[in-house]
Amino acid sequence: EPEVTQTPSHQVTQMGQEVILRCVPISNHLYFYWYRQILGQKVEFLVSFYNNEISEKSEIFDDQFSVERPDGSNFTLKIRSTKLEDSAMYFCASRGTGTKETQYFGPGTRLLVL
Amino acid sequence: AQKVTQAQTEISVVEKEDVTLDCVYETRDTTYYLFWYKQPPSGELVFLIRRNSFDEQNEISGRYSWNFQKSTSSFNFTITASQVVDSAVYFCALSEVDTGRRALTFGSGTRLQVQP
Numbered sequence: 374e375p376e377v378t379q380t381p382s383h384q385v386t387q388m389g390q391e392v393i394l395r396c397v398p399i400s401n402h403l404y405f406y407w408y409r410q411i412l413g414q415k416v417e418f419l420v421s422f423y424n425n426e427i428s429e430k431s432e433i434f435d436d437q438f439s440v441e442r443p444d445g446s447n448f449t450l451k452i453r454s455t456k457l458e459d460s461a462m463y464f465c466a467s468r469g470t471g472t473k474e475t476q477y478f479g480p481g482t483r484l485l486v487l
Numbered sequence: 488a489q490k491v492t493q494a495q496t497e498i499s500v501v502e503k504e505d506v507t508l509d510c511v512y513e514t515r516d517t518t519y520y521l522f523w524y525k526q527p528p529s530g531e532l533v534f535l536i537r538r539n540s541f542d543e544q545n546e547i548s549g550r551y552s553w554n555f556q557k558s559t560s561s562f563n564f565t566i567t568a569s570q571v572v573d574s575a576v577y578f579c580a581l582s583e584v585d586t587g588r589r590a591l592t593f594g595s596g597t598r599l600q601v602q603p
Contacts (some may be wrong), residue, residue: 416532416578418591429589431590468589476534479531480531
């Protein structure tokens with residue numbers, strides 16, 4: 374069964390450093406999403422991406438964040454200058470078109486900013 | 488604005504008990520989707536069910552069942568004869584079609600502990 378994959382599973386970084394989180398969505402899906410979950414809290418939407426551009430973003434997704442689909446398979450989230458409060462689990466999700474409205478999530482990347 | 492409320496923060500039951508997880512949502516859209524996801528201790532988000540706003544039929548899948556009632560804006564989830572493996576955090580979520588806001592709005596989750 375096709376699944377969303379994410380790398381790395383864990384990342385530790387120093388405050389102010391740049392990080393890139395990578396995702397490989399399900400191959401025939403065209404809509405891609407990033408969410409985050411601060412420890413013990415609910416899952417929050419960051420950004421959605423379709424047809425090589427951002428289709429929707431939340432107030433969390435400020436100028437320090439960016440997304441990119443550098444090739445036909447990867448979907449990345451970059452945090453330019455990490456802050457302590459960026460420590461969270463970051464989930465990538467993808468969904469198909471038409472009536473296939475279900476978003477399938479990757480296993481997540483746990484980011485720790487020191 | 489859209490909102491999903493899961494008022495039960497934590498529920499503890501003994502194995503084989505039935506348990507119902509509540510979900511109440513708010514939306515102005517006529518067309519929307521409701522979801523349940525399971526987050527086991529390992530942390531991933533596992534899709535359980537999707538229901539669209541025009542389909543109020545209840546659904547049963549093994550020990551799981553879902554009760555969707557538009558009149559009360561609720562989409563409750565029942566586990567029959569709970570098992571230890573059901574221990575997880577369960578999230579209810581909403582996506583809106585009319586406004587095009589397909590991003591999921593999650594509730595705060597209900598942590599279910601099933602004791603042996």
